[in-house]
Amino acid sequence: MKITNEQNDIERVLYTEKAIAARVEALGAEITEAYKGKMPIVVCILKGASFFYTDLCRSIKTDIYMDFISVSSYGSDSKSSGVVRLVKDINTNITGRDVILVEDIIDSGLTLNYLKDFFGARRPSSFKTVCLLEKEGRKNNAFQADYLGFRIPNEFVVGYGLDYADHYRNLPYIGVLKKECYEN
Numbered sequence: 001m002k003i004t005n006e007q008n009d010i011e012r013v014l015y016t017e018k019a020i021a022a023r024v025e026a027l028g029a030e031i032t033e034a035y036k037g038k039m040p041i042v043v044c045i046l047k048g049a050s051f052f053y054t055d056l057c058r059s060i061k062t063d064i065y066m067d068f069i070s071v072s073s074y075g076s077d078s079k080s081s082g083v084v085r086l087v088k089d090i091n092t093n094i095t096g097r098d099v100i101l102v103e104d105i106i107d108s109g110l111t112l113n114y115l116k117d118f119f120g121a122r123r124p125s126s127f128k129t130v131c132l133l134e135k136e137g138r139k140n141n142a143f144q145a146d147y148l149g150f151r152i153p154n155e156f157v158v159g160y161g162l163d164y165a166d167h168y169r170n171l172p173y174i175g176v177l178k179k180e181c182y183e184n
C-alpha cells in the first residue's frame, strides 16, 4: 500500500473543480430561494463535508447560522464499521429552528439516518439534508437527501474533503481511488 496524496493514486477524475463549483452554485441558489428570511442553522458534518460546506455557505445568498458536528463510522477503513459514534456535538439550541445538515456522501445511509433521529429528538421546526454525492446501488438503510449534488457509481472516491484514512482530502477534484491504494 502506497499513499502519496498525488494524482497518480487516482484512477479517474469524476468531477473537476469547475464541475463541482457549478453544481454547488446551483444548490446554493435553490437553498437561497427556500430559506429567504428564515436564518437557518446550516450544520457541517466534519471533516468530509468541510470544503463542500464552505463553498455552499458562500453560495447561499441569505442570512445563515453556521455550526459543526463530528461523527465517525468508518474509522480509518474503506468500509463502514456499521456503528455511528458522536465525536463532537453542535453548540446551538436547534429547538424551533430550521436546520440544514450538510454531508459529503451517502453510502449505506447509516450516518444520515442516525443524525436524522439525533436532530429530530431536539424538535427543530424543520430539518433538511444536503448531500454532495450519493452512491448508486446502495444496500440497506438507504437515505434520500433533500438536496443532492451528484449520483455516482458504487466506487470509493476521494478529494474535495473526502478521504481514505484521512489522506487525499485536499485534492481539488473528486476522483476514484485506485484499488491498490486501499487493498493489499
Ligand code: IMP
Binding pocket: 048, 073, 074, 080, 103, 104, 105, 106, 107, 108, 109, 110, 111, 112, 155, 156, 157, 158, 162, 163, 164
Ligand atoms: P454511510 O453511513 O454508509 O452512508 O456512509 C457515509 C459516510 O461514509 C460519509 O460521511 C463518508 O465519510 C464515508 N464514505 C462513504 N463512502 C465513501 C467514499 O467513497 N469515499 C470516502 N468516504 C466515504
Ligand code: MG
Binding pocket: 046, 047, 048, 049, 104
Ligand atoms: Mg464522513
